[in-house]
Amino acid sequence: MYRHKPARRRQALPQAPLPDWSRLSRNDQVEVQMHHGTVMSGTIDMIAANRSVFWLIRNDGAGRTMVCYGDAVSVTKVATAQREHAAA
Template sequence: MNVLIVAALTFICKALPYTHPPIERTEMTYIHSQITTPRRSRQLPAPVPDWSKLSRGDLVKVFCRDGGTLLGHIDMIALDRSVFWIIQNDGNGRVLVCGADMPHVVAAS
């Protein structure tokens, strides 16, 4: 019985021509013509405070913009002097001080 069904389906499939549905032709738009490159801003980055005289082991006092103060020794300082870590004297661990936050840093004695 299965052989008869397969034979019948094969005959029907060969007898009926299969045609693809018509392909619609559309104009292509190129997206690269719509992409624009971002313009660079003419604004310069904020100046980094002059921490060039600071070095590892210095005792500093940091006045933060939120009104808080930190007192401690510089543990590590970036080569460009834009950030440094201090180990606080009050036992609260290390804190990263970033020049972009515009803190006021003074050498403590």
């Protein structure tokens, strides 16, 4: 007889700021913390081939914002589970 085993849920790992942006790509969900403490979240719309700059479509409805590596910001990639929870 078949016995149903529910899928295990992955525990979300604590997210840390990325030291470099080499693993970022278009459509990634990220949080950007500015040097003065403001946090923006959204989806990467366009990203330069050298990963030095990207355009963020902001979740707060404020349009697109250009984020540059040299602007003293920290970028954290948001995990898939957090995105699904935020959408619910």
